[in-house]
Amino acid sequence: MNDLIARLRTRLGAAHVLTGEDAAPWARDWTGDYAGAPLAVVRPADRDEVAAVLWLAADFQVPVVPVAGNTGLNGGAIAPGAIALSVARLNRIREIRPESRLAVVGAGVIVEALDQAAAEHGLCFPLFFGAAGSAMIGGVLSTNAGGSNVLRYGTTRALCLGLEAVLPDGRILDLMTGLNKDNTGFDLRDLMIGAEGQLGIITAAVMRLHPRPVERATAMVALDGLAQAPALLTALQDASGNEVAAFEYMPRAYIEHARALFPQMREPFEAPAPVNLLVEVQARRIGQAGAALEEVLGQWLEAGRIADAVIAQSEAQRREMWALREASAEIVFCRHPVIDTDIALPLDLVEAFLTRIEPLIQQVDPGCESLAVAHLGDGNIHFNVWLTREDAALAEALRETIDRLVVGMGGTFSAEHGIGIAKRQSMARFKDPVALDLMRSIKQLLDPAGLLNPGKTLP
Amino acid sequence: MNDLIARLRTRLGAAHVLTGEDAAPWARDWTGDYAGAPLAVVRPADRDEVAAVLWLAADFQVPVVPVAGNTGLNGGAIAPGAIALSVARLNRIREIRPESRLAVVGAGVIVEALDQAAAEHGLCFPLFFGAAGSAMIGGVLSTNAGGSNVLRYGTTRALCLGLEAVLPDGRILDLMTGLNKDNTGFDLRDLMIGAEGQLGIITAAVMRLHPRPVERATAMVALDGLAQAPALLTALQDASGNEVAAFEYMPRAYIEHARALFPQMREPFEAPAPVNLLVEVQARRIGQAGAALEEVLGQWLEAGRIADAVIAQSEAQRREMWALREASAEIVFCRHPVIDTDIALPLDLVEAFLTRIEPLIQQVDPGCESLAVAHLGDGNIHFNVWLTREDAALAEALRETIDRLVVGMGGTFSAEHGIGIAKRQSMARFKDPVALDLMRSIKQLLDPAGLLNPGKTLP
Numbered sequence: 001m002n003d004l005i006a007r008l009r010t011r012l013g014a015a016h017v018l019t020g021e022d023a024a025p026w027a028r029d030w031t032g033d034y035a036g037a038p039l040a041v042v043r044p045a046d047r048d049e050v051a052a053v054l055w056l057a058a059d060f061q062v063p064v065v066p067v068a069g070n071t072g073l074n075g076g077a078i079a080p081g082a083i084a085l086s087v088a089r090l091n092r093i094r095e096i097r098p099e100s101r102l103a104v105v106g107a108g109v110i111v112e113a114l115d116q117a118a119a120e121h122g123l124c125f126p127l128f129f130g131a132a133g134s135a136m137i138g139g140v141l142s143t144n145a146g147g148s149n150v151l152r153y154g155t156t157r158a159l160c161l162g163l164e165a166v167l168p169d170g171r172i173l174d175l176m177t178g179l180n181k182d183n184t185g186f187d188l189r190d191l192m193i194g195a196e197g198q199l200g201i202i203t204a205a206v207m208r209l210h211p212r213p214v215e216r217a218t219a220m221v222a223l224d225g226l227a228q229a230p231a232l233l234t235a236l237q238d239a240s241g242n243e244v245a246a247f248e249y250m251p252r253a254y255i256e257h258a259r260a261l262f263p264q265m266r267e268p269f270e271a272p273a274p275v276n277l278l279v280e281v282q283a284r285r286i287g288q289a290g291a292a293l294e295e296v297l298g299q300w301l302e303a304g305r306i307a308d309a310v311i312a313q314s315e316a317q318r319r320e321m322w323a324l325r326e327a328s329a330e331i332v333f334c335r336h337p338v339i340d341t342d343i344a345l346p347l348d349l350v351e352a353f354l355t356r357i358e359p360l361i362q363q364v365d366p367g368c369e370s371l372a373v374a375h376l377g378d379g380n381i382h383f384n385v386w387l388t389r390e391d392a393a394l395a396e397a398l399r400e401t402i403d404r405l406v407v408g409m410g411g412t413f414s415a416e417h418g419i420g421i422a423k424r425q426s427m428a429r430f431k432d433p434v435a436l437d438l439m440r441s442i443k444q445l446l447d448p449a450g451l452l453n454p455g456k457t458l459p
Numbered sequence: 460m461n462d463l464i465a466r467l468r469t470r471l472g473a474a475h476v477l478t479g480e481d482a483a484p485w486a487r488d489w490t491g492d493y494a495g496a497p498l499a500v501v502r503p504a505d506r507d508e509v510a511a512v513l514w515l516a517a518d519f520q521v522p523v524v525p526v527a528g529n530t531g532l533n534g535g536a537i538a539p540g541a542i543a544l545s546v547a548r549l550n551r552i553r554e555i556r557p558e559s560r561l562a563v564v565g566a567g568v569i570v571e572a573l574d575q576a577a578a579e580h581g582l583c584f585p586l587f588f589g590a591a592g593s594a595m596i597g598g599v600l601s602t603n604a605g606g607s608n609v610l611r612y613g614t615t616r617a618l619c620l621g622l623e624a625v626l627p628d629g630r631i632l633d634l635m636t637g638l639n640k641d642n643t644g645f646d647l648r649d650l651m652i653g654a655e656g657q658l659g660i661i662t663a664a665v666m667r668l669h670p671r672p673v674e675r676a677t678a679m680v681a682l683d684g685l686a687q688a689p690a691l692l693t694a695l696q697d698a699s700g701n702e703v704a705a706f707e708y709m710p711r712a713y714i715e716h717a718r719a720l721f722p723q724m725r726e727p728f729e730a731p732a733p734v735n736l737l738v739e740v741q742a743r744r745i746g747q748a749g750a751a752l753e754e755v756l757g758q759w760l761e762a763g764r765i766a767d768a769v770i771a772q773s774e775a776q777r778r779e780m781w782a783l784r785e786a787s788a789e790i791v792f793c794r795h796p797v798i799d800t801d802i803a804l805p806l807d808l809v810e811a812f813l814t815r816i817e818p819l820i821q822q823v824d825p826g827c828e829s830l831a832v833a834h835l836g837d838g839n840i841h842f843n844v845w846l847t848r849e850d851a852a853l854a855e856a857l858r859e860t861i862d863r864l865v866v867g868m869g870g871t872f873s874a875e876h877g878i879g880i881a882k883r884q885s886m887a888r889f890k891d892p893v894a895l896d897l898m899r900s901i902k903q904l905l906d907p908a909g910l911l912n913p914g915k916t917l918p
Contacts, residue, residue: 099689100805144642155640158617167893174891180837181614181803181874183603183653184890185916186898190649194642211701230558241700241743242670284700344640346559378639415640431643432633434626438905439645445904446897457644 004060005040008083011052016043016089026084030071030131031333031340034421036080038065043086047203050085051170054201054452057083058170063451066197068107068139071131073329073340074420076143076196076456087138090203093117101209102161102178107138107202114207123209126153126245130326138202144194146342146416148325151377152245152282155416157193159208165192165200168447178206191442196418197453199446213282216245217289218318219297222273222308226351226376229277232300233347233377236281240292246280247377248325249350254373257331258324265324269308277376278325328373328382337387339395339422343406344380344415353381357405361385364397380415396425403430419457428459463519464499467542470511475502475548485543489530489590490792490799493880495539497524502545506662509544510629513660513911516542517629522910525656527566527598530590532788532799533879535602535655535915546597549662552576560668561620561637566597566661573666582668585612585704589785597661603653605801605875607784610836611704611741614875616652618667624651624659627906637665650901655877656912658905672741675704676748677777678756681732681767685810685835688736691759692806692836695740699751705739706836707784708809713832716790717783724783728767736835737784787832787841796846798854798881802865803874806838813840816864820844823856839874855884862889878916887918 008017018026018041027037039062044050057064065079067086077084090106093114097103098121103114111132115125127140129147139145140156141163153159162177175189192200223229229249236244250258252274259265268276283289290311297309312318332340345353354372361368367388374381385398403413403426413426427436440458443450467476477485477500486496498521503509516523524538526545536543549565552573556562557580562573570591574584586599588606598604599615600622612618621636634648651659682688688708695703709717711733718724727735742748749770756768771777791799804812813831820827826847833840844857862872862885872885886895899917902909 097805099807144646146640146642150640155642157646167897171893173893173897175894177871178805178869179803179871179874181605181609181834181839182871183605183614183801183873183875183877184871185878185886185894186654186658186901187603187616187646187649187652188894188897190646193646195645199645211696237670238743241702241747243700284697288700342642344638346556346637348558375640380640410637412636412638412641412643414642415638416642418642419644427644434630434632435634435644435647438626438632438647441904442645442901445900 001039001060004056004062007056008040008042008053011056012042012044012049026067026070026079029075029078031073032336034075034078036078038079038084039081041084041086043089045089047164047166047172050166050201050203051172053083053085054166054168054170057451058449061449061451063454065453066138066142066201068136068142069110069131069134071135072139072143072420073417074422076418076420078421085201087136087203090138096121097178098123100178103207103209104204105137105207106204107136109137111135111137111140118209119212122212124212125159125207126210127156127159130329137205137207141193141202141205142195142197143418146375146378146380148246148248148375150375151247152243153210157190160189160193160205161208162206163189163192163202164204165202167200168452173200176204176206194418196420196457198443198457211284213284215283215286215289216280216318217293218278218280218312218321219293220268220310220321221277221279221297221306222269223275223277223306226275228305229376230347232306235296235300236279236292239296240281240283240289243282243289244279244377245282246278248278249374249376250276250278250325251372253371255324257371258327261331261334262327266320268310268324271308273307278321332371332384335386337390337395338384339387339399340382340384341402341413342380342382342415342417343402343411343413344378345406345409345411347376347379349409350374350376350379350381353405353409357383357402360401360405361398364401365394368398378415399426400429421456424457424459460498460519463515463521466515467499467501467512470515471501471503471508485526485529485538488534488537490532491795493534493537495537497538497543498540500543500545502548504548506623506625506631509625509660509662510631512542512544513625513627513629516910517908520908520910522913524912525597525601525660527595527601528569528590528593530594531598531602531879532876533881535877535879537880544660546595546662555580556637557582559637562666562668563663564596564666565663566595568596570594570596570599577668578671581671583671584618584666585669586615586618589788596664596666600652600661600664601654601656602877605834605837605839607705607707607834609834610706611702612669616649619648619652619664620667621665622648622651622661623663624661626659627911632659635663635665653877655879655916657902657916670743672743674742674745674748675739675777676752677737677739677771677780678752679727679769679780680736680738680756680765681728682734682736682765685734687764688835689806691765694755695738695751698755699740699742699748702741702748703738703836704741705737707737708833708835709735709737709784710831712830714783716830717786720790720793721786725779727769727783730767732766737780791830791843794845796849796854797843798846798858799841799843800861800872801839801841801874801876802861802870802872803837803839804865804868804870806835808868809833809835809838809840812864812868816842816861819860819864820857823860824853827857837874858885859888880915883916883918
């Protein structure tokens with residue numbers, strides 16, 4: 001292996017091949033649940049260097065694991081004994097074309113940085129979640145990341161017009177179109193998106209930008225239960241012209257956990273509510289969003305359909321509301337052992353799921369504690385369970401229990417985080433076997449040696 | 460082959476295996492440019508019968524070509540000597556779930572019929588083009604059809620949540636999710652969409668519905684040239700909150716051709732204009748669309764940035780405007796030989812393209828006549844050329860000339876019609892060779908015998 005390291009250093013420059021202590025930050029993921037020291041961390045400067053790394057790794061039969069912001073939650077970027085290929089240096093925003101509402105970017109560009117660059121042109125890159133300040137374009141493409149604005153803008157897939165990827169054999173797949181319509185053969189772009197680095201390493205992309213909303217109106221809404229939530233969402237969509245950007249759910253227990261971990265956070269309502277919704281409406285004309293929000297919440301308060309509502313009166317107050325919601329990953333992963341999920345269900349079945357799941361998990365691990373927080377507008381629930389003890393079989397049994405109910409109710413066991421290591425068993429249990437077989441065949445076709453991100457995604 | 464026919468009749472019922480005269484309607488496509496008598500036309504009743512047809516065909520090494528509404532323009536559904544597998548009997552709208560804004564449908568459901576069914580729930584299925592009254596869901600999925608509302612709602616791909624397909628080996632791929640977010644492995648759904656029946660036969664789908672606009676405001680706008688069109692689109696998007704549903708371009712020559720073919724059609728303006736735009740804005744609140752349209756067109760008229768504008772004052776007047784635009788296929792294909800294209804360019808390059816292309820095609824075929832009509836909001840131009848004579852090499856040379864300029868300007872040689880037979884050479888010339896190779900490998904993986912829709916799509 002020393003020979004491989006030496007050749008990588010010759011090709012990339014010694015400064016961009018990290019080993020030992022220098023590589024330590026890549027030996028553990030953000031959640032703390034996945035660990036494994038890479039053989040080396042390499043930081044190629046361009047797509048040709050990415051290809052060179054793949055060729056060298058193939059010569060030595062060493063696996064390569066692409067790594068972007070390392071903010072994934074399923075262990076998808078952990079690289080034990082492998083070359084961790086960081087795309088961090090592919091971090092140039094090459095071009096922003098405001099008239100076409102698109103940006104041409106390297107895979108190492110940070111999500112928030114792209115949004116900031118778009119803002120200079122009156123545009124936005126709307127993907128938004130807690131880790132947007134660290135996550136990179138290559139990572140969000142590889143996991144088809146979602147977050148809080150999917151309701152309005154779709155997942156990362158819907159924000160990508162074109163991409164470039166280095167295939168496992170080092171060839172470069174050039175699909176860097178910036179067109180809204182392009183029907184030239186099989187959809188290889190979408191095959192690469194969400195493939196978690198199994199089929200190639202995404203090195204650049206053409207991302208869609210949107211007009212920047214000139215107004216955001218944000219509120220916390222208190223309800224006694226979830227039954228009215230779907231109708232509230234519909235009312236807000238109708239009043240705003242489908243400009244609801246976020247519709248997030250935090251139950252009572254979530255608020256309490258957040259305040260225990262972050263004492264500066266405040267209870268959103270005088271009378272603590274069982275159901276707390278963070279609602280954000282946006283508009284391209286000043287006043288429209290606020291008017292829509294006030295109109296609907298006013299009517300609903302008067303009719304007694306919601307218990308309370310607070311509309312943010314300042315950006316500071318808005319940020320305070322969002323800070324509560326965005327604390328979720330820290331709340332969930334500050335205590336172990338934990339299983340986190342990103343299930344999704346039809347919106348109108350969310351309440352039924354939450355009612356039914358509790359006794360089932362208590363049967364599996366009596367005394368375990370669950371905590372839900374949700375992108376409710378998408379039916380996408382982060383249903384997390386703190387186990388009573390460290391026990392891999394117990395964790396898997398809990399996961400299976402949750403997945404089985406979700407799938408039985410027409411939902412999915414992974415809505416936005418992807419599979420990684422965490423959900424390979426869920427894939428084996430609940431994914432259509434023909435689909436699984438087809439995925440394996442495609443993986444074998446592109447990566448016959450199985451050197452790209454092995455042991456992930458496919459069971 | 461008589462044995463094959465007999466076995467098909469046993470399996471499907473004699474009434475659903477057509478040969479000879481009964482199969483004649485499938486021997487020629489709508490354009491008249493592609494012909495070839497199928498061995499038989501089969502009409503399976505469900506996915507199991509589709510699989511049975513594929514197995515029987517494989518036993519006899521006979522190709523199978525899936526056929527839906529037969530409204531494609533590139534010969535993709537022509538089936539010389541093959542079994543034409545019509546999905547017309549898979550025509551049940553199985554379920555409409557208004558609260559989830561989706562429909563579960565068979566591949567034989569007609570596009571317009573789905574929209575009408577959605578209307579009963581205050582929803583719409585917004586895919587719209589001239590052939591929407593005949594085209595079927597299986598066909599629009601297989602070609603990722605576009606049309607006049609892509610600007611607002613995206614292509615068919617953006618309207619599909621899940622699907623079911625019978626693979627070439629007869630296995631059923633079940634991806635019938637109705638969720639907005641589902642990240643469970645490689646994106647096989649989008650691999651099937653737009654694959655033109657090369658990788659499997661789509662038998663059912665879960666389609667996204669949208670709230671039905673309660674108001675549509677439609678206008679014809681006269682301009683002296685295309686230079687101002689991008690800014691007009693932006694102004695309309697800003698004023699309407701991105702509710703521009705259509706932004707269509709018809710040049711002077713198009714209006715004249717339309718009136719020659721359909722004498723009842725009227726000149727849109729008192730002073731015939733070089734550039735005629737059909738603009739439609741929609742809204743979910745009565746008055747908003749009309750107000751946005753009037754505001755912008757009024758300002759632009761006053762500022763002298765547009766030459767004239769007529770806002771439709773009745774549904775009849777609106778239909779008259781659309782009839783002019785929707786006549787395009789009939790205008791183009793009423794005269795032969797013709798090559799039709801569905802190229803796309805960045806919106807701000809459309810005018811430059813139209814200026815540059817004319818002398819180039821005159822060099823190739825002096826005296827040929829071009830006619831453009833465009834989904835201008837998507838930069839998607841149907842640039843059609845009537846040749847001076849029937850000459851396949853000349854037609855191919857013209858196509859190459861057009862494609863070369865488009866691709867050189869950052870555009871695509873196929874935006875919404877797909878490849879079929881017509882554009883295989885364009886694929887060979889202009890598609891990324893790595894992408895092409897990967898497409899061929901995937902085709903070989905799924906259909907090693909090459910029996911599904913052979914001779915199409917891939918060069």
